[in-house]
Amino acid sequence: MGGFFGVASEKDCVFDLFFGTDYHSHLGTRRAGMAVYDREDGFAKAIHKIENAPFRTKFDKEATSMHGSYGIGSISDFEPQPIMVHSHHGTFAVTTVGKINNVDELEKEILEHNSHFFVMSNGNINPTELVAALINQKENFIEGIRYALSVIDGSLSLLVLTERGIYAGRDAQGRTPIVIGKKDGAYCAAFESCAFANLGYSMVRELKPGEIVVFDEKSFNSLYCPENPRMKICTFLWIYYGYPSSSYEGISVEKMRYRCGEALAHRDHIKPDIVVGVPDSGTAHAIGYSNAAGIPFSRPLIKYTPTWPRSFMPTMQQNRDLIAKMKLIAVPDLIKGMSMVVIDDSIVRGTQLRETAEFLFQSGATEVHVRPACPPLLFGCKYLNFSRSKSEMELIARRVIAELEGTEDVSKEVLKEYSNPDSERYNKMVDRICQKLNFTTLRYHRLDDMVAAVGIDPDKLCTYCWNGEE
Numbered sequence: 429m430g431g432f433f434g435v436a437s438e439k440d441c442v443f444d445l446f447f448g449t450d451y452h453s454h455l456g457t458r459r460a461g462m463a464v465y466d467r468e469d470g471f472a473k474a475i476h477k478i479e480n481a482p483f484r485t486k487f488d489k490e491a492t493s494m495h496g497s498y499g500i501g502s503i504s505d506f507e508p509q510p511i512m513v514h515s516h517h518g519t520f521a522v523t524t525v526g527k528i529n530n531v532d533e534l535e536k537e538i539l540e541h542n543s544h545f546f547v548m549s550n551g552n553i554n555p556t557e558l559v560a561a562l563i564n565q566k567e568n569f570i571e572g573i574r575y576a577l578s579v580i581d582g583s584l585s586l587l588v589l590t591e592r593g594i595y596a597g598r599d600a601q602g603r604t605p606i607v608i609g610k611k612d613g614a615y616c617a618a619f620e621s622c623a624f625a626n627l628g629y630s631m632v633r634e635l636k637p638g639e640i641v642v643f644d645e646k647s648f649n650s651l652y653c654p655e656n657p658r659m660k661i662c663t664f665l666w667i668y669y670g671y672p673s674s675s676y677e678g679i680s681v682e683k684m685r686y687r688c689g690e691a692l693a694h695r696d697h698i699k700p701d702i703v704v705g706v707p708d709s710g711t712a713h714a715i716g717y718s719n720a721a722g723i724p725f726s727r728p729l730i731k732y733t734p735t736w737p738r739s740f741m742p743t744m745q746q747n748r749d750l751i752a753k754m755k756l757i758a759v760p761d762l763i764k765g766m767s768m769v770v771i772d773d774s775i776v777r778g779t780q781l782r783e784t785a786e787f788l789f790q791s792g793a794t795e796v797h798v799r800p801a802c803p804p805l806l807f808g809c810k811y812l813n814f815s816r817s818k819s820e821m822e823l824i825a826r827r828v829i830a831e832l833e834g835t836e837d838v839s840k841e842v843l844k845e846y847s848n849p850d851s852e853r854y855n856k857m858v859d860r861i862c863q864k865l866n867f868t869t870l871r872y873h874r875l876d877d878m879v880a881a882v883g884i885d886p887d888k889l890c891t892y893c894w895n896g897e898e
Contacts, residue, residue, distance in 0.1 A: 429669060429812060430504040430525045431455035431619035434587040434594045438613035438645045441499045444627050446491045448616060449501025450483045451623035454671055456503040462487065463510040463521035463589055464496030471519055471589075472496070475508045497645060498594055500587045505813065509556040510589070515564045517572070520590045522563070524556045525604050525619060526583035527813050534558060534579065541565070559586060570651050573597045573640050583811040587617060593644035595651075601660040602637030603811050603890060605676045608648055615643040622673040634677065659888035660898075662812055666882055667802045668709050668773040677884055682712050687881035688801045689716025689771065692873055698769070698797055702726035706772040706784060707756070713801040714771040723769070728762035728791075729784070731755055756784065764792030767868075771799045775861070775872075778824035782865040795868040803875045803894040804857065806847055810892060828860045840896060847895045849874050 431452030435441045445462055453460075460483045461475035472494055476486040483503065502509045502523040510523040528534070535553060538561045562579065563572030569588060573595060577584055583603040588595040596617040598606045609616045609629030616629055624631060632648060635641060637657035641650050661677060662669075667688070670681040689712070696717075703725050705714025718725035732755055768788070775781055775798075785796045804825040820826045821836060829846055830836045832853070845853040849872070862870035875894055879886045892898055 429455050430502065430506070432500060432502045432523045432525060432587050433616065433618045433623055434498075434500040434589065434596065435614060435616040436498045436594055436644045438497070440495050441497055441614070442491060442494045444614065444616065445499040445501050446484075446487060448618060448623045448627060449503065451671075452501075452503045452618070452620055453478075453483045455619065455669065456505040458506065459504040459508045460486065460502060461504075461508060461510050461523070462490060462494065462499060462501040463512060463523075464494050464499040465521075465589055465591060466496035469495070471512060471521065473510060473512050473521060475510075478503075498589055500589045500594060507554045507556055509554070510587075511554065511556050511560060513557075513560045513564070515560075517564065517569060518591060520560075520569075520588055522556060522560050522586060522588045524559050524584060524586045526555075526580070526585060526599060527809075527811055528555050528558065528580050528582050528584065529810060530579075530581040531555065531558060534562065538562070538565070559584065563588070569595055569642075570640060574652055577638060577640075585619075593642050595640065595642050596635065597640045598635040598637060600638040600654075601658050601890075602888075603660055603662050605661070605665070606635040608632040608635070608641065608643065610648070614645055615648050617641075617643065620671050620674045621676075622671045625673075659885075660890040661888060663878065663882060663889045663891055664774075664802070664809075664812075664893070667878070672712060677888070679883055684881055684883070685712035685801070686716035686719070687883075688873060688878060689713040689718070690720040691877040691881055692771070692799045692801070692871070693717040693720035695874070695877070696721070696769070696799070696871065698869070699723070700767040700769045700795060700797060702728070702762070702766055702768045704728055704768050704770045706770060706781070707731040709773040710771045710801065713773070714769075717769065717771055717799070726762050726766075726768075728759045728766070728768075728788070729756045730759060732757055756787065758787065758791045760791055763788055766793055767795035767797070768793060769797045769799055771801060773800070774802045774805060775800050775824060775865075776805055777822055778861070778865050781867075785865060785867055789866075797869045797871075798862075798865070798867045799870075800872050802878055803847070803849070803872050804861070805893050806843055807893050807896045810898075811890065824861055824864070825857060828857050828864070832856060832860065843896060847875070 433448035463473040510521040562576040566572040585599045609624045611628045638654040640652040666684040672682040703718040705711035
């Protein structure tokens with residue numbers, strides 16, 4: 429995953445760029461960067477690893493040494509960006525969010541035009557560099573960005589920094605958001621609307637799917653917008669990735685999570701002593717459940733935020749098992765002798781919630797009823813890489829299905845049955861997951877209830893990871 433922020437200002441833009449980018453830190457853990465353009469000094473860029481330190485500490489020097497009128501910043505889970513490009517368009521910088529599934533095909537096409545790529549240390553092409561190469565295939569930025577948005581299989585949203593202003597292009601199916609903000613003497617573009625208020629910006633509007641705009645310090649103009657675009661925004665943005673104070677398509681992240689918890693409570697028939705949200709992503713869902721069920725909300729699990737500001741897990745399984753325990757500290761007096769509903773955003777591999785349930789039982793809990801805020805994940809994300817799973821068999825639901833069916837090669841028709849909460853196969857899968865993870869009971873959020881909690885046309889939501897439908 430990742431996020432970005434861009435700003436054009438009559439004054440020096442770096443203060444806003446620094447904090448606007450920092451407000452996207454929850455979206456990535458590995459790389460961050462800023463690029464600026466100054467009318468006298470030209471372009472400057474800085475990229476740092478943020479795996480072991482937050483964005484602010486890594487870019488403290490650049491916050492005072494960089495200067496310019498225009499700038500873009502990036503937080504990324506993967507490739508280093510923004511990248512700087514010298515081309516027939518002139519010099520520009522670009523940053524992207526998304527996932528490119530047809531890299532090999534696009535690479536071959538570009539290499540046929542006598543172009544070349546630099547490569548990352550693992551031998552893979554930097555996807556953002558590939559996007560820059562696609563833009564360079566056309567005569568101007570508008571056509572180049574349109575071309576990139578149209579040929580990529582997967583998803584792509586981007587910011588392009590030039591000497592004349594900043595271009596923003598939203599994914600052709602709107603899978604990720606871009607919102608435009610404004611204040612006196614400045615315009616900005618962001619993934620997260622929560623980046624605006626404390627910097628003095630007010631929202632202008634969200635871009636439409638496939639829309640391309642350009643802005644400088646004085647104006648904001650739409651350059652291209654497809655007729656009747658097909659919206660497929662990622663539902664998981666509301667469930668987990670989005671910051672609580674943001675909104676997408678006019679729907680508040682925090683309020684949507686309350687509605688998820690309410691729906692879970694309305695479907696439930698147990699009466700535990702307390703409702704617990706696994707911090708931080710399960711907290712709002714748990715508040716919604718508590719309010720609807722009339723059962724006290726409690727915080728027997730506290731995340732150690734000084735060194736765990738984010739909850740992404742390392743990629744090595746043996747470290748996941750250890751770190752799932754390390755980041756949470758128990759409040760024993762709130763656990764001993766208690767039956768509880770425990771709500772988290774999702775169950776992916778099962779590592780974290782299994783460890784959490786064992787932790788609670790060891791601390792004296794009598795019952796641990798688990799209620800994930802989304803349905804079972806049956807398909808690896810094709811569009812945003814929200815999970816770092818390298819195979820669908822890393823998903824606990826798919827491993828259990830393989831056990832129940834006696835093979836990993838399960839047809840789409842059978843998987844469809846497992847995604848249906850009213851089917852016998854679904855119930856067997858949930859029971860087996862519950863046994864494996866040692867919960868007292870397990871009940872997932874239903875897909876229809878989750879979609880209703882968002883509150884927009886279901887056809888505009890991407891639910892591929894739950895039901896395989898594109």
